[in-house]
Amino acid sequence: MYQFGDSISDTGNKIVEDPFTQCGRPPFGESFSLGPSGRCSNGFLMIDYIALGAGIPLLKPYLGVDKDFSNGVDFAVSGSATLSAIMLSKRNIIQKSTNSSFGKQVDRLITHLTTICNSKIATREYLKDALFIIGEMGGNDYNYAFLQGTNPDEIHEMVPEVVQSIIDLGGAKIIVQGSFPFGCYPVSVTTYQSSNTTTSDKYQCVELMNRFAVFHNEHLQNAITTLQDEYPHIVILYGDYYNAYQWLLENAAYFGITSTLRVCCGTGGILNYNNERRCGDPGVLSCQDSDTHLSWDGIHMSQKANHLITQWIVADLFPKLKCDHLQISNYQYKHNYGPCTDEDVDFL
Template identity: 40%
Template sequence: MANLTFLSLVLTLLFLLNFQVRNAHKLGPKFPYFDKIYQFGASKADTGNLIRENPSGSTLCARFPYGETFFMNATGRCSNGLLIIDYTALSAGLPFLKPYKEIGADFSNGVNFAVTGATALPVETLAAMNILSPYTRTSLHVQLDWMASFFNSTCHSNTDCAERNANSLFMLGEIGSNDYTYALFQGKSIQEAKQMVPQVVGAIANGVRRVIQFGATRVVVPGNFPVGCFPFYLTGFQTNDSTAYDEQFHCLKDINNLSIYHNEHLQQAIDELKTQNPKTTIIYADYYNAFLWILSKAQLLGFDVNSIQKACCGIGGNYNFNMSKFCSMPGVPVCPNPYRYISWDGIHVTQHAYKLIFEWLMHNSLTKLPLHF
C-alpha cells in the first residue's frame, strides 16, 4: 500500500512540473502525501550548510555569481539557481528546505542536512587510507547524528517520532562521489577507488537503516552522476589517448565505469534493504541515466550542442574550466545564457539542467512501475 501511495504522489508531481521557475512560489496547497522532507548529501543538495560551517567567506559557493539566476545572490547552493531538492519541495507545495546550520530557521517542513564537500565515509576512515577531505569534516555519519539530535529534541518518544515522520520524505544523497573524487585527485588509481565501493555503499545503506529507525517510510536513494562527463574530470584527467573516451559523448570511460560500479552495488544494497524493511518504500533515483538523457537530447532540450561539456562559469581549456580559477574567483566570466549550458562550474550543473533531471526522474519512475489510485 505504501508503494501505491508513493506512486500516486509521483504522478501528482509530474502534472505540476509545468510551472515557471519565477512563479514557483505561487503553487497551490501542499500535497497530503508528505508534509516534510529531510535531505542528506553533499554539494548537489546543500542549501547553505557549508557556508555557515565556514563563515570566513572562503567557500566558493558563498559568492556571486552562484545563485544569480533565481535568488540574485549566493545562498550556498553550488549552482546558478535551484537544485533538485528545491524542485522537489516546490512540486510538493513546500517551502525551500532550510539548512540545519541556519540559526533560528523554521524546520516545520523538514531539514536539509547536506553539506558541500561531504563524504559518505567518515573523514577518519578516509584518513586511514591517506585520503583527505579538504572542505568539511561533516560526513554522512555526522549528518545522521545531526538528524538524531534534531529528532531527539523534537520527538517525545520513538512512537511519537514514527507518527511525525509517517508522511515525510527522506532524500539520502546523492553522496559518495566525493569519496572517489578525493581519492583519485590525491593519486589513488581507479582500481583503488573501486576497492572503496563496498565501504561507501555500506555507509549509505547504514544511513537508510538509521532514518528508518526514526520512522521513515519513504526513502529516496540517488546514485552517482556520470562524472566522467563533467568538465572538472575531463580537465583533470585529460589525455591524448582517444581510447580513454567513449564514442557517443566523449566522456572518460574509466571514471564513468567507477560510477556505474558504485551504482550497481548501491542498487543491490537497496534491494536487500527492501527485503529487510517491507513496510518502507525505498526508491533508487537514477541520476546517472538522467544526466546521460540530457546529453543525448541536448539540442532538442535547447542546450548549445557545442558547449554541452563546457562550464558556463569558467575560463580556459577545452572545457572552459581551469583547475586554479574556479567560478566566483575574480576574472572568471559567466556565459551570457546559462539555460544553454548543462554544466555550471565544472562539477555542478545549471538550474535548467537540475529541473530537467528532476522531471526525468519523475517520468522514469512512472514508466517502470504500475500505478493505481
C-alpha cells in the first residue's frame, strides 16, 4: 500500500523535514502512548485505519528512521500541495510549508522502487497487487489560494492541472481521493464568518468553498472516467470523501459527536479556533472529550471522526478493488445513512 498526500495522511514525514512542525508538538498524538508522531490529530489517521482493516502494519513514513517498507510506504507530507511552489507562485499563491509537492512524492516512490526492482518488468510485477491511495491532493492548493485572497475564478483554472497531476501516477489499483467539503472546516468558517457576502448552509459551512470542492470533484471524476476508459485493465476508483464527510455531519449525534464545528484543541473565538494561537502552541490545551468533536484543531479531524469516515470509505471502495487476498474483517460492507445500530459501531 502506497499513500500520497498532505496532512490528512502524513504519518511522520513532515516532522522529519521540520522537527518543530505544529503537528509534532503536544497535545497532538495525545491518544498515543508515545505522544506526538507527526500525525495531525489526537490519534490515528484514516490511512492507519485502512491499513489495520486490510490486516497490514501501519505504513512507515518514507523520511522516517524505520526503513521497513515491506508492507508499503507513506509519502504524504503535511502542508504539501499538488502543484509545485514554482507553479503556485505563477498564480501569486505562496507555498510556505514544504516543497514536498505531489511530484516530489512521486520522485521518492521512483527512488524507492529502484532499490527493489532492476527493470520496468520487475517493477510492474512488484506493483501488480499494490494499492495506491492518492490524496487528499489539491486541498492545500485551493486553501492557500482562498486564504490568501485569490479570486475563486482564478482558482478554477488550477483544477485541470491538479487533476492531471493526481491521475498521472499509474499503477494497477488506485484510489484517487476527492476533496473534503473544506468550507466546513472551522478555520474556513472562522475566516469567512464576518463577511456579509458569504452564505452558509444548514451546517454553517461556507457555501462558496464547498461549491468549489464539488466543482473540483466533478472534474476529478470526469478525469478518472476518461483514464479508466483508456486503461480498462487498471482499477481506478474515486474516493468520495466529500459525501463521507457530509454523511458524518448528518449522523454525528448518533455517533456521540455533539460538536461538529467547535474545535477540541484550540483557544478563542466562537469555535475555539484562533489562527494566531493554534493547537501545538504554548498554552493551547485540548478538550477533555475529543470523541465528541469532529474537528481536532480546526483543520484536521479527531481520531473518532477519522475512524468513522474510514468505515464509510472502506465499505464503499474495498469491495470494488478486486483484491481477494485482502481480508477486511473489521468493517461492514454497507452504508448507513440513518441512525447507527450496534452492528454498525462494533469496531468502535
